[in-house]
Amino acid sequence: xxxxxxxxxxxxxxxxxxxxxxxxxxxxxxxxxxxxxxxxxxxxxxxxxxxxxxxxxxxxxxxxxxxxxxxxxxxxxxxxxxxxxxxxxxxxxxxxxxxxxxxxxxxxxxxxxxxxxxxxxxxxxxxxxxxxxxxxxxxxxxxxxxxxxxxxxxxxxxxxxxxxxxxxxxxxxxxxxxxxxxxxxxxxxxxxxxxxxxxxxxxxxxxxxxxxxxxxxxxxxxxxxxxxxxxxxxxxxxxxxxxxxxxxxxxxxxxxxxxxxxxxxxxxxxxxxxxxxxxxxxxxxxxxxxxxxxxxxxxxxxxxxxxxxxxxxxxxxxxxxxxxxxxxxxxxxxxxxxxxxxxxxxxxxxxxxxxxxxxxxxxxxxxxxxxxxxxxxxxxxxxxxxxxxxxxxxxxxxxxxxxxxxxxxxxxxxxx
Amino acid sequence: xxxxxxxxxxxxxxxxxxxxxxxxxxxxxxxxxxxxxxxxxxxxxxxxxxxxxxxxxxxxxxxxxxxxxxxxxxxxxxxxxxxxxxxxxx
Ligand SMILES: Cc1cc2nc3c(=O)[nH]c(=O)nc-3n(C[C@H](O)[C@H](O)[C@H](O)COP(=O)(O)OP(=O)(O)OC[C@H]3O[C@@H](n4cnc5c(N)ncnc54)[C@H](O)[C@@H]3O)c2cc1C
Numbered sequence: 001x002x003x004x005x006x007x008x009x010x011x012x013x014x015x016x017x018x019x020x021x022x023x024x025x026x027x028x029x030x031x032x033x034x035x036x037x038x039x040x041x042x043x044x045x046x047x048x049x050x051x052x053x054x055x056x057x058x059x060x061x062x063x064x065x066x067x068x069x070x071x072x073x074x075x076x077x078x079x080x081x082x083x084x085x086x087x088x089x090x091x092x093x094x095x096x097x098x099x100x101x102x103x104x105x106x107x108x109x110x111x112x113x114x115x116x117x118x119x120x121x122x123x124x125x126x127x128x129x130x131x132x133x134x135x136x137x138x139x140x141x142x143x144x145x146x147x148x149x150x151x152x153x154x155x156x157x158x159x160x161x162x163x164x165x166x167x168x169x170x171x172x173x174x175x176x177x178x179x180x181x182x183x184x185x186x187x188x189x190x191x192x193x194x195x196x197x198x199x200x201x202x203x204x205x206x207x208x209x210x211x212x213x214x215x216x217x218x219x220x221x222x223x224x225x226x227x228x229x230x231x232x233x234x235x236x237x238x239x240x241x242x243x244x245x246x247x248x249x250x251x252x253x254x255x256x257x258x259x260x261x262x263x264x265x266x267x268x269x270x271x272x273x274x275x276x277x278x279x280x281x282x283x284x285x286x287x288x289x290x291x292x293x294x295x296x297x298x299x300x301x302x303x304x305x306x307x308x309x310x311x312x313x314x315x316x317x318x319x320x321x322x323x324x325x326x327x328x329x330x331x332x333x334x335x336x337x338x339x340x341x342x343x344x345x346x347x348x349x350x351x352x353x354x355x356x357x358x359x360x361x362x363x364x365x366x367x368x369x370x371x372x373x374x375x376x377x378x379x380x381x382x383x384x385x386x387x388x389x390x391x392x393x394x395x396x397x398x399x400x401x402x403x404x405x406x407x408x409x410x411x412x413x414x415x416x
Numbered sequence: 417x418x419x420x421x422x423x424x425x426x427x428x429x430x431x432x433x434x435x436x437x438x439x440x441x442x443x444x445x446x447x448x449x450x451x452x453x454x455x456x457x458x459x460x461x462x463x464x465x466x467x468x469x470x471x472x473x474x475x476x477x478x479x480x481x482x483x484x485x486x487x488x489x490x491x492x493x494x495x496x497x498x499x500x501x502x503x504x505x506x
Binding site: 240241244249250251252253254298299300301302303307309342398399411412413414 | 417428429430434436437451452455456458459460461462463464465468470486488489490491
């Protein structure tokens with residue numbers, strides 16, 4: 001069933017009796033060509049592109065809970081392609097382009113809103129760094145705009161420009177960045193993949209791999225063995241736990257990141273803004289809540305809830321750049337488990353086991369990557385070679401010294 | 417989280433800097449280690465869900481490094497040792 005304005009009017013006039021289920025709830029078959037583990041954004045996007053671009057017909061996505069219950073439904077929904085390094089920027093720009101055509105491709109309203117993102121500048125050194133970043137973006141076909149303090153005052157008059165410690169001196173804007181309704185991304189990809197015959201199997205946990213003579217033959221699940229020609233793992237924060245079942249240790253630590261939403265307010269914040277002197281980012285959802293966050297808690301965690309020191313730190317960041325946020329009441333807060341890699345960049349690669357492929361290490365920035373990650377992972381699974389935008393995301397970069405370390409922090413995952 | 421420092425008693429975890437898994441204390445022998453051993457030491461982690469031995473540096477306190485055994489699914493801390501005592505034993 002296709003969704004359209006015409007369909008909405010027709011259903012409104014006929015008592016909404018014609019809406020059907022958005023995707024099926026199938027039992028697993030004994031064998032698939034490709035099994036994707038993890039029904040988050042990346043797993044579902046992979047399935048969609050496998051079916052729609054690479055013509056794969058026998059594909060299943062296996063999810064231990066319900067689709068969208070992981071990070072894809074827990075993030076602060078910011079999309080952008082404002083990276084510096086060559087290994088990253090073409091990939092994230094490819095992703096942003098896919099976001100721009102996503103809703104037509106999926107026939108689903110994911111509320112992609114290119115309201116713009118603005119990184120604030122507080123010092124001369126930071127301006128130099130942002131000019132360099134903006135130029136790298138432009139060289140890779142992305143958009144970037146350096147704004148003066150006066151220009152920002154017109155758009156965001158309420159910011160704390162004249163703060164004694166961190167005055168606002170300008171900003172780097174990416175107008176094509178913005179926000180997307182996160183759950184709708186999971187649902188839209190699921191519906192599109194399902195319509196092309198992909199089986200989405202929920203409440204089915206992968207508990208092991210069947211590996212014989214160095215080849216992966218399928219997965220052991222809570223619903224029994226499922227055979228597969230190729231297996232793709234995309235389980236984000238649970239990457240180390242899952243791959244340990246294949247005997248692998250990963251260059252990843254799992255950390256908790258918290259997010260916060262205020263009560264609904266009238267429109268106050270037109271785009272996404274980030275504080276350059278601390279770690280704080282905020283946007284306003286279409287329902288009116290201020291959606292904001294900051295740093296990860298900083299210690300290994302699988303708890304999906306954080307602790308108070310980071311709450312205090314995030315709120316201090318908010319008060320530092322937009323003091324009026326102190327008048328809003330906090331409505332909800334939660335945590336998600338991040339797959340923090342050793343250089344802050346992801347991995348989309350084969351493993352040393354034939355037929356077993358891995359996608360992970362997304363840190364706290366994997367939502368914006370969802371379309372390109374799915375596309376590149378589908379390419380790898382279908383063709384057994386990396387997609388042209390993802391050639392740097394290899395396991396062996398830590399052996400060969402080709403780290404993609406945007407922040408230059410080294411192998412300390414909680415600093416990325 | 418409250419970390420029960422062996423010398424100073426209960427301290428707020430915010431006084432500490434988290435350094436990572438306690439396996440970082442088992443550094444390969446620089447004279448004999450292979451490149452592969454350095455790679456595994458520097459970049460691979462067990463990252464378990466459950467009890468985890470990890471290093472916390474008391475930067476805002478006595479500057480000692482502690483080995484904290486903490487459950488990563490509940491944040492419950494079950495043991496705290498001074499890294500230098502453990503290091504001296506091994
Ligand atoms: C608070 C917060 C804020 C964030 N903000 C942003 C942001 O503003 N911008 C941005 O780009 N990114 C952001 N991120 C990061 C982003 O959400 C993640 O990097 C991304 O969603 C991870 O990919 P995913 O959607 O596939 O993960 P998930 O949705 O977590 O999918 C993984 C799935 O695998 C399933 N699974 C795990 N183990 C198994 C198993 N053994 N068997 C079967 N299934 C299994 C899980 O149940 C889960 O559904 C944020 C994350 C958090 C938590």
